[in-house]
Amino acid sequence: MRPIFALVDCNSFYASCEQVFDPRMRDRPVIVLSNNDGCVIARTAEAKAVGIKMAEPFFEQEELILKHDVQVFSANFTLYGDMSNRVMETLRQFAPRMEVYSIDEAFLDLAGFRGDLAEYGRKIRSTVRRWTGIPVSIGIGPSKTLAKVANRIAKRDAEQRGVFDITDRPDAGELLDRIEVGDIWGIGRRYAKLLNRHGIYNARQLRDAPDKFVRQHMTVMGLRTVTELRGEPCIRLDDVTHDKKNLMSSRSFGRPVRERADLEQAVAEYASLASEKLRRQQSLASLVHVFVETDSFRDGPQYRNFATVGMAMPSSYTPDLIRAAHQGLDRIFRPGFDYKKAGVMVSEVVPAATVQLDAFGRDGGVTVKRSVMRAMDAVNARMGRNKVFYAAQGTDKTWGMRQKRLSKRFTTDWDQIPTVKA
DNA sequence: TCTGGGGTCCTAGGACCC
DNA sequence: TCTGGGGTCCTAGGACCC
Numbered sequence: 191m192r193p194i195f196a197l198v199d200c201n202s203f204y205a206s207c208e209q210v211f212d213p214r215m216r217d218r219p220v221i222v223l224s225n226n227d228g229c230v231i232a233r234t235a236e237a238k239a240v241g242i243k244m245a246e247p248f249f250e251q252e253e254l255i256l257k258h259d260v261q262v263f264s265a266n267f268t269l270y271g272d273m274s275n276r277v278m279e280t281l282r283q284f285a286p287r288m289e290v291y292s293i294d295e296a297f298l299d300l301a302g303f304r305g306d307l308a309e310y311g312r313k314i315r316s317t318v319r320r321w322t323g324i325p326v327s328i329g330i331g332p333s334k335t336l337a338k339v340a341n342r343i344a345k346r347d348a349e350q351r352g353v354f355d356i357t358d359r360p361d362a363g364e365l366l367d368r369i370e371v372g373d374i375w376g377i378g379r380r381y382a383k384l385l386n387r388h389g390i391y392n393a394r395q396l397r398d399a400p401d402k403f404v405r406q407h408m409t410v411m412g413l414r415t416v417t418e419l420r421g422e423p424c425i426r427l428d429d430v431t432h433d434k435k436n437l438m439s440s441r442s443f444g445r446p447v448r449e450r451a452d453l454e455q456a457v458a459e460y461a462s463l464a465s466e467k468l469r470r471q472q473s474l475a476s477l478v479h480v481f482v483e484t485d486s487f488r489d490g491p492q493y494r495n496f497a498t499v500g501m502a503m504p505s506s507y508t509p510d511l512i513r514a515a516h517q518g519l520d521r522i523f524r525p526g527f528d529y530k531k532a533g534v535m536v537s538e539v540v541p542a543a544t545v546q547l548d549a550f551g552r553d554g555g556v557t558v559k560r561s562v563m564r565a566m567d568a569v570n571a572r573m574g575r576n577k578v579f580y581a582a583q584g585t586d587k588t589w590g591m592r593q594k595r596l597s598k599r600f601t602t603d604w605d606q607i608p609t610v611k612a
Numbered sequence: 613t614c615t616g617g618g619g620t621c622c623t624a625g626g627a628c629c630c
Numbered sequence: 631t632c633t634g635g636g637g638t639c640c641t642a643g644g645a646c647c648c
Binding site for chain 1: 644645646647648
């Protein structure tokens with residue numbers, strides 16, 4: 191059966207989430223900032239129209255923001271994660287198979303669908319809007335890459351009303367003419383530049399480029415993209431969830447940090463977050479990597495370093511990871527620097543079920559540790575994140591991130607559910 | 613004053629083995 | 631003087647994604 195993919199993509203997702211819970215924000219320029227209120231990571235069409243740039247620093251755009259009364263929010267990932275689940279659950283009803291590709295995107299498998307695909311797309315779109323409040327755009331095509339292209343057209347051309355089907359279009363060539371090569375899924379800045387140097391500027395030119403040229407300059411990955419542009423699918427729909435092979439937890443600090451004690455707290459906090467992520471996917475890790483770095487945007491002495499610490503047995507037990515992270519920090523901490531960021535990554539991740547006994551048949555206390563963690567996760571799930579935590583994480587957290595414009599956790603915390611006044 | 617935080621895959625080259 | 635040929639594993643770096 192001929193594959194047909196639909197790519198459903200939420201429009202300016204984080205900003206849309208904020209609009210759902212605050213009707214005053216509808217039809218207004220709204221933006222959402224990255225952690226630490228650093229960069230713009232989402233903007234509504236209205237914000238784009240007044241010239242707000244994506245991924246650019248917030249402080250550089252403050253003038254524009256004041257002038258156009260742009261509404262600004264700190265990132266509220268708890269809210270976005272929950273809204274994402276609602277959107278995905280809604281989408282699931284429209285296709286036998288679905289791949290959740292990112293927090294705001296999913297591929298649907300529409301192979302074998304009989305009827306008008308674009309019409310079906312519009313039905314999906316209006317249902318998601320009605321059930322979750324989130325606007326989406328939908329691209330439909332014979333390969334994932336072409337579904338992505340169609341999605342761009344759906345977003346760009348207002349007359350498509352948010353849905354575009356590129357399958358069996360006799361004018362596919364002209365449509366691809368209007369897609370810049372750098373806007374193709376899989377073609378980043380570097381490849382776009384390289385292709386431009388060789389006279390390839392749009393999707394049609396890339397589609398028609400010789401295999402040998404593509405293979406030589408862009409490896410097999412590039413060749414896959416080109417094949418997909420030709421309408422021959424080679425990236426399959428992947429509907430099983432894979433365990434992450436690496437898990438990272440890192441943050442920039444709200445202020446420069448000099449004291450070792452503060453770094454120890456921060457690193458403990460990140461190790462604890464990494465442990466939680468491991469437990470959520472029922473995995474254990476045996477390597478813990480710690481890194482610290484100064485602020486490269488500022489003058490002054492710069493330092494960055496990382497250390498890797500192996501644990502005796504794979505673990506997801508928070509104190510094990512905190513201990514390893516502190517060992518790593520011991521190795522790389524140098525006094526006298528203004529640190530801006532630190533992080534903890536874990537690797538050599540294995541499923542928890544495969545845990546081995548040591549040579550003496552002991553389980554290293556795994557059973558006890560597991561019940562402690564289960565209890566802690568249960569309390570935190572119910573009462574709110576970090577209600578129970580380790581003292582090493584610190585209680586004052588003066589290094590914590592700036593989030594001046596945080597919305598409430600409308601959907602995941604009983605105390606913050608919106609109320610309607612009669 | 614203020615510049616995010618995650619992930620994946622592929623390739624080339626070196627170490628090492630037989 | 632002649633100076634093999636494969637294979638595997640690991641790592642660093644480069645590209646991409648959201």
